[in-house]
Amino acid sequence: MMSDGNLDLPEILTGEHFTTGNHATAEGALAVGCKFFGGYPITPSSEIAEHMALRLPRVNGHFVQFEDELASIIGILGARWGGYKSMTATSGPGYSLMVENIGLGMMTETPCVIINVQRGGPSTGLPTLVGQQDIMQTKWGAHGDFEPIVLCPSSVQECFDLAIQAFNYAEQYRLPVTVLMDEILGHMSEKLIIPDKSKIKRVNAKKPNVPPEEYLPYKPDKDLVPPMAIAGDGYNIMVTGLTHDERGYPVLDVETQEKLVRRINDKIRKNKDKIIIxxxxxxxxxxxxxxxxxxxxxxxxxxxxxxxxxxxxxxxxxxxxxxxxxxxxxxxxxxxxxxxxxxxxxxxxxxxxxxxxxxxxxxxxxxxxxxxxxxxxxxxxxxxxxx
Amino acid sequence: MGRIEIRFAGFGGQGIGLLGRLLGEAVSLYEEGKNSVMTQSYGPESRGGASSTDVVIDTEEIDYPKATELDYFVVLSEEAYQKYIPKLKKGGVLFVEEDLVTLDDQANKAKKIFKIPATKIAETLGSRLFANIAMLGFVYANTEGIVSEEALTQVMKEKIKAKYVEKNLIAFQKGKEYKQE
The missing domain is CATH 3.40.50.920 (Rossmann fold)
Incomplete structure (x- = not known):
């Protein structure tokens, strides 16, 4: 374990480490500024929650172990609207439970990160053995049309790097981003180099640049991504899973559906050359x-x-x-x-x-x-x- | 140097996992030009009394992180010996805690067998808890080109609780100096 019982550690553990993919992922999230973890432990992802529970409260963050995965995903969506970069970690069975509200995150354009340390399925399947069986679930799991961003590391170093990338994509394009790890990577230890803080890129969702009376929370810029005000910024915000107009008010007609659903898909489709690594x-x-x-x-x-x-x-x-x-x-x-x-x-x-x-x-x-x-x-x- | 696979195994409480971590970290962080991956027994495989940890070392990128055929098998309990000896490569090297493992015909495929009373040595230092590190010293002394003593000493100082470091370093030396009868 990277902390080795020493809990008074800085936010970013610059230096060389010999550690697991699960711990590297947690450290990547901390390095990019994640301040809220909501989750429900599940093999083989539990060490991520465990590590975040140790580390987050000591770097001005918050850790909540929820009653289940439904609450966990809703919790991290809410946390982001409260101003915290947020994440959860789970495995296939937990991801299945989160799917409905990943859809809510897509519809409400809420930046957050979901780590799925894959094990064998279907159902509870093979808790302790590796799988790559959640590929299609991340694409088609939730109902309705959306274009997910899903990243997939192959080394402990990349677990760290892609945790950072996932948060940055989530913030830039305003959507939940999934990292598909697997049991082998989660549990194997190898070398991890954590760069200096100044070398770690941190993207934050755009803030409104108009006064509160002119702000429309779902009016996109040219890149199709709307600037995001959060609770407490002094702007009116409205967050709903129903089809909504630029004010965020439910408007249940064909025109609004056409405009909104095309946009939340196109903001990814039109930028896919920048997203594909x-x-x-x-x-x-x-x-x-x-x-x-x-x-x-x-x-x-x-x-x-x-x-x-x-x-x-x-x-x-x-x-x-x-x-x-x-x-x-x-x-x-x-x-x-x-x-x-x-x-x-x-x-x-x-x-x-x-x-x-x-x-x-x-x-x-x-x-x-x-x-x-x-x-x-x-x-x-x-x-x-x-x- | 090509790929090398080492398994440490024993029973829960012997500090088997620590051996894998120490070796893996010493190689990864302090040996120029070498990579290592460490894995530990997990899930149903780790049920029962046997505990194991594998370290794979290579000068190339490690393309397969798990052990397949062990070059070195370091074993500190009878149960672990019976469970894992089939994984030792023909012509591999076997290290045993001689008071805790009874060798049988399965050991014949080993090119060399090194035996040490690691627990007894540890007891002379006040606790059998040092047996794992005595074994590590013995393994270090009887292998070549895997890891340096400096690297191992460095990670022991970093990874072992401060108040136990000194005795562990002595245990390492005793294992290193032990000459098999």
Whole structure:
């Protein structure tokens, strides 16, 4: 544990650490200015809540363990309207319970972060073993149309970095952002470098630049994102899950629905090139591509290295942003390579998206496992079959 | 140096997890050009009496964070020995607490077997709680190129409660100097 019983620590633990993905995530959140954690502990995410409970009260923050996940997600939405950058952490079963009010966060354009340390499902499934089975839940879980932002780390360092990125996207585009971790990353320890405070980018949602009498809380700027006043700023605010006009008043007609729902989707769609983060490895001359994400992407990279040693032109496209999906990049890749292999710890969730984006221009093959990650040799064997 | 996999195992209360943390951190933070990943037994696997922690060390990026075939197996209890000895690589190295582990035919695949009465050594320092660190010193003395004594000493000073540091450093030295009969 990073605190080692010493609780009088600064907000940002600049320096080198040897720690777990769960603790790195918590520290990333603290580093970017998270001041409220609301959650209900669940394996394998509990160490995030535990660490935030230790750390937050000592850096002028607040920790609430709620009665369940429904209250937790509503709590963090409310906390943000009260002025606190806020987050929760859970796993698949808890995320299922949060889904309804993630939709509320999308509709009310409330910045917040949800960490999902994935385990095996469906239902309570495999509490202590890894999964990547919540990919589609983060996209389609809540009803109605919205464009989520979902990030997916592959190392302890990236757990820290993407916790920061998640908060910054949430603030910039005003929506709940999910980080899809997994049990392996959550519990493994490796090196983490926390930079100096001055090197950590902190984005805050835009504040109104008009006097209170002119402020319309859902009137967007050109970037389609409305400036956000919070309770106590002296502006009238209205927060509702019903279809609302620029004042925030429920207006239940076709025109208002068209305008609002298109905008909350378009603010992400039109900025997706800025939101999508990919890692490309040895793809320039690749004939076989592996598309991977999360802890499995480590093994995928290892498989690429081994394939290259054998003279096989393999490369890796790693999704760091899962949603919005990089359709154009995958289509271009489909025109280049003869096969895209997709190893994932589920029964084909991303494979199906890759097939859709590839539009039949290449062979797409999923490698599915349950409850454990692929090892590099297994992926290499599949690469060799494609040669 | 290629990939190296080390498992420490014993029963709950022996400080097995600490051994993994100390080694993992010493390599990650103080050994130039080496990476390490540490994992601990978790969930149903950690039920029962056996506790284990794995450290994977590599000069390359660690592409697979879990242990697959152990190069080194360091074991401080009979139950843990029986549970994990199948994971030791043929030609791997075995370290045992000789008063707590009874070796059988399964140990034959080891290239070398190092035995130490770590608990008895710890008791001469006033508590069997130092047995884990005595074992760490013994492992350090009988391996090459994994980690330096300076790195291990540094993390012991940082990670062990101040009032126990001195005795643990002595335990480490006693383990390091122990010569197998």
């Amino acid at each position: 990919l890692e490309e490895y040895m793809l320039d001359d690749a004939e076989i591509a592996i598309l991977s994400f999360g802890s499995v992407a480590r093994a995928a990279k290892g498989a690429v290295n081994r394939a290259r040693e054998k003279g096989i032109k393999a490369g890796l496209l790693r999704l760091i942003t899962i949603w919005p999906f990089p359709d154009e990049r995958i289509e271009a890749l489909a025109n280049q390579v003869k096969t895209i292999l997709v190893p994932e710890i589920n029964y084909g969730q991303i494979t199906r998206e890759v097939e859709r984006a590839a539009q039949g221009k290449t062979n797409v093959k999923g490698l599915f496992k349950m409850g454990t990650m692929h090892n590099p040799q297994e992926i290499l064997s599949e690469i060799e079959k494609c040669v």
